Amino acid sequence: MLDHPLNSLGFAKPPSETRVVVAMSGGVDSSVVAAQLKEEGYDVVGVTLQLYDHGAALAKKGACCAGRDIHDARRVAETMGFPHYVLDYENTFREAVIEEFADAYLAGATPVPCIRCNERVKFKDLLATAKDLEADCMATGHYIQRMQGAAGPELHCAADANRDQSYFLFSTTPEQLDYLRFPLGHLASKAETRALAAKYGLPVADKPDSQDICFVPNGNYAAVIEKLRPGAAEPGEIVDLEGRVLGTHRGVIHYTIGQRKGLGIGGLGDPVYVVRLDPDSRRVIVGPKEALSTRIIPVRDVNWLGDAPFDSRAEWHVNVKVRSTRQPRPAVIRPVSATEAEVELLNPEDGVSAGQACVFYAPEGSRILGGGWIWRGR
Structure with missing residues (x-):
C-alpha cells in the first residue's frame, strides 16, 4: 500500500513535498495553472522563456512570449507568492524554430513553428531545466489531457473541442508525457479558465488570447522570411x-x-x-x-504513441487531421519503417501541404496516437 494517497498530480506524497515547474507564457492559461497548483499547496516554480529580442517584443501586441508577457508572468508569480525565473532561449529558439521556418517556406512548404517550439524548446530544453531544478514534473497551460492507460500515460484530446491543442502536441514522446502535466485539459470551456483567474485575483484574468505566431507580427509570414532571407x-x-x-x-x-x-x-x-x-x-x-484533392500522403519523422510498436502491423485504421482547423477523418496508415509511413485518406482532402503535420487519432474515443510530418505535397 502507498504511504500517502496520490495527489492531484499523481505522486504519492503531499503537495507541499511535490515540486512542479510551470511553463508560464504570461497568458491566462498558464497563469491559472500556476495559481491553482500554488493554492493546492504545491512547491511551484514559474519559468518564462525569452524567445526573441526583448526590445522588439515590447512594441508588439497579440502574440505570446513578448516582453509584456514576461512582465505579466512575473506579476502573477508575485501575486501568488512563488519564485519566477526568465530564461534566455533566444539562440536556441532561432536555431531550432525560426531558421527552419524560413527554410521550409523557401522550399515551398507550409511549416507549423508552434509544433517545433513545443518539440525542440519547451518539451526538450525547458523540460531538462525543470529536471535540473529537481522538479517532480512540469505543468503547462495547454488544452490537452494526460490519462493513465494500461501501458502507461496516454495523450487525449481536451474536453473542450474548441480549445483542443492536440494537433500541436502530437510529437510529445512517451518519455516526455511521463513527466508532463496538463491541468486545464478537463475544463469544459475557456470561460471556466477565466473564472478561475478572477477567483485567484490574477492581473491577467481579462487578457486577450494570443492569435499570431509569436515571432510573426500580424500574420505576415512573407515579411519575416524576407527579413531572415534577404532576396528570397x-x-x-x-x-x-x-x-x-x-x-x-x-x-x-x-x-x-x-x-x-x-x-x-x-x-x-x-x-x-x-x-x-x-x-x-x-x-x-x-x-x-x-x-487540390489528395488521397495519399507520405509522412516521416513519425512519433508513435500507441501501445504496440508502429511497424508491428501492416496497417493501422485511425482518424487523421491534416490541418489544425479540420476535423479528424478516417484513414489507413501503412508503416514503411518505424518513422515513415503512407497515409491513405478514405475520403480525399483539399489543400494538403508539405510541412504540415498529419496527426493520428484513435478511431473511437479521444486518444492521440501520434503523427508525422507531410514531406511532399502531392
Missing part, C-alpha cells in the same frame, strides 16, 4: 497545370497551397487555386479546386 521573394510566373503562363507573382513565399484570393489573374472564368509551388523554377502552379 524573387518574382516568377503563375502557370496552369499544362504550364501555360497566366501571370506573374512577386515571390513564391507569398503563396500557400489552396490559396484562391490575391492571385491577380482574374478573368479566367472558373475560380483557380494554388495547387503546387515550385521554388526551384519560381513558379506558382494553379488549377481547379478538384486538382
Whole structure:
C-alpha cells in the first residue's frame, strides 16, 4: 500500500513535498495553472522563456512570449507568492524554430513553428531545466489531457473541442508525457479558465488570447522570411497545370497551397487555386479546386504513441487531421519503417501541404496516437 494517497498530480506524497515547474507564457492559461497548483499547496516554480529580442517584443501586441508577457508572468508569480525565473532561449529558439521556418517556406512548404517550439524548446530544453531544478514534473497551460492507460500515460484530446491543442502536441514522446502535466485539459470551456483567474485575483484574468505566431507580427509570414532571407521573394510566373503562363507573382513565399484570393489573374472564368509551388523554377502552379484533392500522403519523422510498436502491423485504421482547423477523418496508415509511413485518406482532402503535420487519432474515443510530418505535397 502507498504511504500517502496520490495527489492531484499523481505522486504519492503531499503537495507541499511535490515540486512542479510551470511553463508560464504570461497568458491566462498558464497563469491559472500556476495559481491553482500554488493554492493546492504545491512547491511551484514559474519559468518564462525569452524567445526573441526583448526590445522588439515590447512594441508588439497579440502574440505570446513578448516582453509584456514576461512582465505579466512575473506579476502573477508575485501575486501568488512563488519564485519566477526568465530564461534566455533566444539562440536556441532561432536555431531550432525560426531558421527552419524560413527554410521550409523557401522550399515551398507550409511549416507549423508552434509544433517545433513545443518539440525542440519547451518539451526538450525547458523540460531538462525543470529536471535540473529537481522538479517532480512540469505543468503547462495547454488544452490537452494526460490519462493513465494500461501501458502507461496516454495523450487525449481536451474536453473542450474548441480549445483542443492536440494537433500541436502530437510529437510529445512517451518519455516526455511521463513527466508532463496538463491541468486545464478537463475544463469544459475557456470561460471556466477565466473564472478561475478572477477567483485567484490574477492581473491577467481579462487578457486577450494570443492569435499570431509569436515571432510573426500580424500574420505576415512573407515579411519575416524576407527579413531572415534577404532576396528570397524573387518574382516568377503563375502557370496552369499544362504550364501555360497566366501571370506573374512577386515571390513564391507569398503563396500557400489552396490559396484562391490575391492571385491577380482574374478573368479566367472558373475560380483557380494554388495547387503546387515550385521554388526551384519560381513558379506558382494553379488549377481547379478538384486538382487540390489528395488521397495519399507520405509522412516521416513519425512519433508513435500507441501501445504496440508502429511497424508491428501492416496497417493501422485511425482518424487523421491534416490541418489544425479540420476535423479528424478516417484513414489507413501503412508503416514503411518505424518513422515513415503512407497515409491513405478514405475520403480525399483539399489543400494538403508539405510541412504540415498529419496527426493520428484513435478511431473511437479521444486518444492521440501520434503523427508525422507531410514531406511532399502531392
